[in-house]
Amino acid sequence: MGDTDLGLSLSFPHHHLRTTSQHHHPLTSSDRNYEARSFLRGIDVNRPPSASEECEDDAGVSSPNSTLSTISGKRSEREANAEDERTSSRGAMSDEDDGENCRKKLRLSKDQSAVLEESFREHNTLNPKQKLALAKQLGLRPRQVEVWFQNRRARTKLKQTEVDCEFLKRCCENLTEENRRLHKEVQQLRALKLSPHFFMHMSPPTTLTMCPSCEHVSVPSTAAAPTPRIVLGP
DNA sequence: TGGACTCGCCCGCTTACATCA
DNA sequence: GTTGATGTAAGCGGGCGAGTC
Structure with missing residues (x-):
């Protein structure tokens, strides 16, 4: 505090x-x-x-x-x-x-809380009629019922925010891991490219060609499909 | 019809108190 | 018994939509 x-x-x-x-x-x-x-x-x-x-x-x-x-x-x-x-x-x-x-x-009784919780599960906001009825049922002032619902909504929102935050955190971790894996793969491909066996194991030039200047691998220009490109960037 | 005003409700933040480890 | 952490009831300020004049 x-x-x-x-x-x-x-x-x-x-x-x-x-x-x-x-x-x-x-x-x-x-x-x-x-x-x-x-x-x-x-x-x-x-x-x-x-x-x-x-x-x-x-x-x-x-x-x-x-x-x-x-x-x-x-x-x-x-x-x-x-x-x-x-x-x-x-x-x-x-x-x-x-x-x-x-x-x-200050505390509401367990019974009062239970009834309020049940009502909240049905609808998380109250119209004036419901508020008055609930207040009368619980022996509370309508203002207290109203405040309880406001605080309850705030708690729900806070919980949801925590859940969302946890989810995003896990997404971030997964993406970081994926990024690390891809970097590793790029390094392996680069090493493979530099090795003398690289071109020997390549498919015949009729299926794939690599532009020596821009390092793009593409299918022959006669193909109708869009040109797939493998870019080995920096 | 647009603007000022009032009302009711909600939200976010905060405080005070109760409870528990 | 004391203390710090946590949960929660309640207050306050502000925003917003609806109704009225």
Whole structure:
């Protein structure tokens, strides 16, 4: 893990805080700290979302009447999500999470993963309906299902890249070997050419002729077929 | 009809955390 | 118990297509 960017990214997204505070909640410094902590601490991926969360996550985000619509769409979506997260996080501050730790219980359960895997095998992208259904089935937020599919696609692509890379590596090795073999063959032919027995073992001149100047071997000019050439290059 | 804007989705990169050797 | 490697959930920025005005 690189530590070089730590100055830019602490344990919570600054952009969310900055933009949301600008556009929605003019928070004091301590307010922002509280928001930042609760934003991370309260998230429990295994906590089944409330019905309102399920709706808000997808449908509520892009309300055309929202003041967020004045911002870029992408940003408004994320900020709304973040706001949603913070709001629900505060509400979800349970006893077990009531500590200084944040982002606990990050892992999905085996059952959840299995269902997601099965769904991914059927189709590696989800339409909104499928996403909502899957989220409801698994007791996750739609955003979590979406993220899981994104990460899963990325893993698949990475694996495929590794496989392709291995294949190309083997191709390269084979070509190198073939190249070495051909070079060796050329050397043998050159040595044969220089030997006095070379012309004695040649076929009669009626089938093949070699131009003494350009070292091309060709069939007689009367033949209709294209002239095969053996070039003994440098 | 073309351009500006918004929205939703995706991808690539990155970080934080969990788990394991 | 500590540590480094690895896996993975999630955040962020940016690109792109579709819809709307």
